[in-house]
Amino acid sequence: MVNCGLVTNKNEPVPLKSIEVNLQTEGHVATVSSTLQYVNEEQGPVEALFVFPMPAEAAVCHFSAKIADQEVVAEVQEKEKARQLYDDALSSGEQAFLLEESEESTDVFRLSVGSLPPGQSAAVTFVYVTELSVQADHSLRFCLPAVLNPRYSPPGTSGGIVSEITPGSAQIPYSLSLTMNLSSPNPITAVKSQCPLEPLEFLNTDHTRAKVNLCAGHKFDRDVELFLYYQNPHQPTAVVEAGVPTAQPGSLMGDPVVMLSLYPEFPEAVVSEVSSCGEFVFVVDRSGSMSCPMRNGPNTEERITSARNTLLLLLKSLPMGCYFNIYGFGSRYESFFPKSVEYSQETMDQAVQRVKQMQADMGGTEILQPLKHIYSQPCIPNHPRQVFIFTDGEVGNTKEVLQLVGSNAESHRCFSFGIGEGASTALITGMAQEGSGHAQFITGTDRMQSKVMQSLRFALQPAVMDISEVWSVPEGMSVSLLSPPVKVLFSGQRALIYAQLKGEACKSSDCKGTITLQYRLADQHVTNTLSFSIKPAENTGLTIHRLAARSRIRSLEKEQQAEGGGKEELRARVVELSVQAGVSSSHTAFVAIHKGSGEAVKGPLLKRNVPVPMMCMAMACGAPRLMCMPVLRGGGDVALAADYIEFSSDDSTDDIDDPSDPLLQLISLQEASGCWEMESTLAQVFGKSMDEVAKQMPAEVEPGIWATVLALIWLHGFKMDAHDEWQFIAMKAASWIRSRKVVKLSECVLAANTVLQCQVKEEALGF
Structure with missing residues (x-):
């Protein structure tokens, strides 16, 4: 097998030395700083290539590199100009770095490290801002991606940086340290992760600020997911962030920006349908x-x-x-x-x-x-x-x-x-x-x-129609929306809205603004209003401004793409906003040049990939049917030339009904109408014999009714922890029972509870 990544002349990988991550959360958004330390152990200079994943909703806002004791900080430039500066620096013997978004996918970035002398170490730091996604249990999720799978490119298409990615070693040869500082308008109740964490440390008495670290020695061989839990998570909130005093008044970075977190309240009668x-x-x-x-x-x-x-x-x-x-x-x-x-x-x-x-x-x-x-x-x-x-x-x-x-x-x-x-x-x-x-x-x-x-x-749920936003701000001010219009709403889900507050800002803490969200849902007209203080919050940094700029940039990029890539004025607006806010876009790149010896590099540079934790799909799956070859075409799916090697099926197919999972067994036995038939396989799910179940069936009750009531009692009695999975199955079953107009239903429920040794009340079953 050919090793990939930064390798020596003997084909031995040169690993990253360490990754250090600092995470600062502000309610629903976060700023993430990552520092990568590596060294060139080759005998000659290398041009290294480092490809890394990033949340699609993120925006890079800082990039710097430290070589020996000297640090260079990158600037955002129009992409072609940045590439030219990078190439010119290399040809002049200067150290150069280029960070750009993949042209194929917004969640992949490429870091080109120019001529790195032999034995020289470098520390690269990049900072990005991102939104935290809402989960079903009302927590907020942050994910630090460890795995960047190869991306499949269809035949006849030119594979770019995403499909250049080749699989790395299963052994992750460097360490990861992560520190998370939390701040929230509402008290923080917990931080959870499948990765080991040190105990949560609260930094104030009202628990609105806290700190937590990833335990030392963590192997960065899988995504690091952190789940943040706040009190009153669905309470609508608004944060106003002050602009940069030195920025031009009227520009996005010079004016205050508000971020609204809205949780529309759907009428219960509609949600229950x-x-x-x-x-x-x-x-x-x-x-x-x-x-x-x-x-x-x-x-x-x-x-x-x-x-x-x-x-x-x-x-x-x-x-x-x-x-x-x-x-x-x-x-x-x-x-x-x-x-x-x-x-x-x-x-x-x-x-x-x-x-x-x-x-x-x-x-x-x-x-x-x-x-x-x-x-x-x-x-x-x-x-x-x-x-x-x-x-x-x-x-x-x-x-x-x-x-x-x-x-x-x-x-x-x-x-x-x-x-x-x-x-x-x-x-x-x-x-x-x-x-x-x-x-x-x-x-x-x-x-x-x-x-x-x-x-x-x-x-x-019925689709939400005719969504509109109505703003109200003090006289002398106006609102410029930076987010795309809200076009989809679901019960319990969050909508983040960014807007620029223009004009003379009110200094008083009593100055208020409002946003009213109106929509039509199942022939009902619904109105939700949130009032917020115009006065900017303190010490919020520029996270909200940068996320607002990212939101506006993505809208402009989408508009340009819809025009077939034309509309040069749209491209110019993207570049202007990206440079002004210092955030990444598809038309800009971060470029940094370190003034070195000034001697031109002689001969071609060795181009090496800095190793990142990527999975070789065939090897990771332990699939003996397929050899991991050095020729790949993304997607974890191996190809030789233009031909695809497909995984062959075994002669026998595993049954979908997992015998070790009684819930799946029960589900597999349900009829389309919602009922169950009385059979021995169903009795086995209950841990009973057919005789034990049959002799307890009340007189004059049909076997199908009896089986369906037993199934519902079992679900409510033993599988409430998986209620989200079987709720629609139970609703169908209850609806079928109602349609049968069972005379002795209460007697049937009582007998089923006796058989299964449960105490489920009839009203809980939805009859």
């Missing part, structure tokens, strides 16, 4: 990398296995009368049905049998073609289209995919799921944003089923 209409299209990645484990460690479920089990749950949870179809894709795609079919016992059984046979056997990751086919199908009247996309997110044509989803936003809602570590945040988050849906990331010990069912709840 579940639509029985809809066309549900499930699009499942079946590329070779889906045979990889969900996470590092022994006895870990494969991604494709988790996807199969999740599809089973979704199929059982769909409402009668809706329509559905399932697509599998890799370097080709196939659908279960020529077009979406009505949900019935027959079509559900057909789909379940095919789901059981799904394997990660379809080569590369080409998501564009199946999406084009789905969008070409006519929509079904009165059945809104909901597209669920499951992928490990390793594609090289992210921007093209997002443009396609966005151009079809009027005909569907898109719910996207990034499976396993290393999924592209730009792809997963971008598809949901463009398709007015919701994005989820399934990593670590997360169960895919619970996160997918949260999105199904959103999909079954």
